[in-house]
Amino acid sequence: MSVQAVECAELRHRFGSVQALDGVSFEVREGEIFGLLGPNGAGKTTTMKVLVTLLRPQAGSARVFGLDVRRQTMAVRRWIGYLPQQLSADGALSGYENVWLFTRLYDVPRRERQSRIAEVLSLMDLQEAAGRLVKTYSGGMVRRLELAQALVNRPRLLILDEPSIGLDPVARSDLWDRVRRLRSETGMTVLLTTHYMDEAEQLCERVALMHRGRIAAIGAPEELKAGLGPETTMDQVFRHYTGSQIDQVGSIRDVRSARRTAARLG
Amino acid sequence: MSAVRAELPRDWVETHVVSGLRTLPSRVGTFCRLELYRVRHDQTELVTRAIQPALWLLVFGETFSHFHVIPTGKIPYLDYMAPGIMAQSALFIAIFYGIQIIWERDFGILTRLLATPTAGAALVTGKAFAAGVRAAVQSFIIFVLSAILGVHLNWNPVHLLAAVLVVVVSAAFFSCLSVTIAGLVLTRERLMGIGQAITMPLFFASNALYPVREMPSWLQVLSRINPLSYEVDALRGLLLGTPSDFALDAMVLIAAMLAGIAAASALLRRLAS
Numbered sequence: 001m002s003v004q005a006v007e008c009a010e011l012r013h014r015f016g017s018v019q020a021l022d023g024v025s026f027e028v029r030e031g032e033i034f035g036l037l038g039p040n041g042a043g044k045t046t047t048m049k050v051l052v053t054l055l056r057p058q059a060g061s062a063r064v065f066g067l068d069v070r071r072q073t074m075a076v077r078r079w080i081g082y083l084p085q086q087l088s089a090d091g092a093l094s095g096y097e098n099v100w101l102f103t104r105l106y107d108v109p110r111r112e113r114q115s116r117i118a119e120v121l122s123l124m125d126l127q128e129a130a131g132r133l134v135k136t137y138s139g140g141m142v143r144r145l146e147l148a149q150a151l152v153n154r155p156r157l158l159i160l161d162e163p164s165i166g167l168d169p170v171a172r173s174d175l176w177d178r179v180r181r182l183r184s185e186t187g188m189t190v191l192l193t194t195h196y197m198d199e200a201e202q203l204c205e206r207v208a209l210m211h212r213g214r215i216a217a218i219g220a221p222e223e224l225k226a227g228l229g230p231e232t233t234m235d236q237v238f239r240h241y242t243g244s245q246i247d248q249v250g251s252i253r254d255v256r257s258a259r260r261t262a263a264r265l266g
Numbered sequence: 267m268s269a270v271r272a273e274l275p276r277d278w279v280e281t282h283v284v285s286g287l288r289t290l291p292s293r294v295g296t297f298c299r300l301e302l303y304r305v306r307h308d309q310t311e312l313v314t315r316a317i318q319p320a321l322w323l324l325v326f327g328e329t330f331s332h333f334h335v336i337p338t339g340k341i342p343y344l345d346y347m348a349p350g351i352m353a354q355s356a357l358f359i360a361i362f363y364g365i366q367i368i369w370e371r372d373f374g375i376l377t378r379l380l381a382t383p384t385a386g387a388a389l390v391t392g393k394a395f396a397a398g399v400r401a402a403v404q405s406f407i408i409f410v411l412s413a414i415l416g417v418h419l420n421w422n423p424v425h426l427l428a429a430v431l432v433v434v435v436s437a438a439f440f441s442c443l444s445v446t447i448a449g450l451v452l453t454r455e456r457l458m459g460i461g462q463a464i465t466m467p468l469f470f471a472s473n474a475l476y477p478v479r480e481m482p483s484w485l486q487v488l489s490r491i492n493p494l495s496y497e498v499d500a501l502r503g504l505l506l507g508t509p510s511d512f513a514l515d516a517m518v519l520i521a522a523m524l525a526g527i528a529a530a531s532a533l534l535r536r537l538a539s
């Protein structure tokens with residue numbers, strides 16, 4: 001049996017009085033696009049932080065391609081390309097320099113560095129803009145640049161935390177097209193979160209609905225819809241399992257950080 | 267894009283210590299080079315940050331040289347003061363650098379860097395030396411300015427190289443001090459306040475502006491435990507040829523830097539979570 005891309009078992013984590021993860025268990029199969037859905041505060045980002053080894057869970061276990069996120073931290077990081085929720089490219093550097101930094105941080109051998117940088121920049125159609133400072137980029141370009149950074153390492157697992165937040169519809173669908181193409185060309189596994197149910201439905205083979213630190217339901221979008229009767233929409237599935245409205249704009253914290261990012265990128 | 271790599275052995279463990287030590291030189295080199303890119307993109311910042319030290323030299327230095335109120339032995343006061351102003355400028359830059367790391371935290375840049383195979387200590391060391399690079403570039407501008415103002419500088423290349431290293435190591439220490447405080451207070455506002463509250467006392471409770479023996483005794487004690495005094499002493503010895511204890515200065519500065527790196531690394535997780 002081949003090893004799963006992600007295996008979480010009974011993950012628990014508490015921040016002060018907030019039980020952010022309350023027994024999270026799920027698996028992501030190698031090569032699939034998997035969506036983690038849920039209202040703000042459900043624990044999606046916290047789960048991802050455990051998987052990228054930024055957060056050591058207080059209880060439970062998690063494996064990435066069989067590697068233990070607690071013990072094999074550095075090895076796990078080398079398998080993953082990660083886009084955090086906030087825009088994280090450095091506005092004071094050029095696009096090229098941002099990507100160059102990541103080839104160094106992932107120890108891409110010197111003789112491969114230039115070709116790898118050229119490869120990921122052209123994959124994201126950023127060759128023209130590569131020499132410009134990132135603070136002159138649009139939101140969609142910054143996201144593409146971050147994807148380029150995440151790919152220098154040739155990751156087997158791409159973890160995208162709300163990558164489409166703050167993007168206009170054109171930039172959003174462009175981003176998802178790229179993710180889909182990457183997956184089909186490389187066989188990469190993708191774990192993502194999004195607020196948009198239509199995106200999740202079109203893109204993901206399977207989704208998990210998270211609510212208050214637990215997985216409320218898991219399965220293919222069609223299965224989940226069929227489970228609630230004919231003609232059910234994904235929005236209804238979301239409401240059914242999480243008991244909440246879809247929050248399109250995000251929490252105050254998200255909005256504030258998006259604004260700050262906008263201000264920084266000028 | 268080509269296919270994914272071959273699978274790693276399932277029991278592959280790359281510990282933070284091993285990985286940190288192995289990648290340390292490469293990470294330090296990377297962040298230093300990145301800092302030079304930043305300098306190149308924003309050269310106006312070099313100029314604006316040179317204004318304040320230039321005023322110190324021009325107004326304070328020239329005036330006090332004229333009045334001979336501060337006993338600096340055979341050398342003119344302006345000469346005496348120039349290395350102090352270089353150290354001051356490096357100090358301000360380094361403290362500001364720590365504040366910048368809080369910005370990077372708030373913007374998610376730090377989170378992303380910590381998710382790469384870079385041990386926390388390697389990241390801190392890399393950033394510390396990057397602050398050193400920035401400080402060295404700025405000090406060089408003051409060096410040139412001092413030369414223009416007629417300060418009698420020693421142009422021996424070995425001395426100049428040693429002076430650059432002194433500035434880099436000192437700035438690495440002060441940036442780690444700032445990151446350590448950042449790790450304790452956690453918000454940018456509080457760090458700004460504390461940053462401002464410590465830089466001026468660090469500067470005045472040192473030998474940067476006047477000889478230690480002219481100070482009240484309590485200030486002499488502070489000056490003795492202030493790494494900035496050792497930086498200034500080393501720079502004076504190297505650039506002016508005044509008597510100094512370079513071995514002691516170097517030892518104190520390197521020890522301070524290592525302690526600073528250890529403290530800042532220990533608090534980094536707190537900053538990033």
Ligand SMILES: Nc1ncnc2c1ncn2[C@@H]1O[C@H](COP(=O)(O)OP(=O)(O)O)[C@@H](O)[C@H]1O
Nearest residue numbers: 015018020039040041042043044045046047539
């Ligand atoms: N560093 C932290 N300190 C305190 N509470 C946190 C921290 N990170 C997340 N939380 C809390 O944990 C819960 C889950 O957060 P998160 O995983 O970010 O949710 P999601 O990504 O699904 O919106 C929320 O209630 C959030 O406020």
Ligand SMILES: [Mg+2]
Nearest residue numbers: 044045046085
């Ligand atoms: Mg989130």
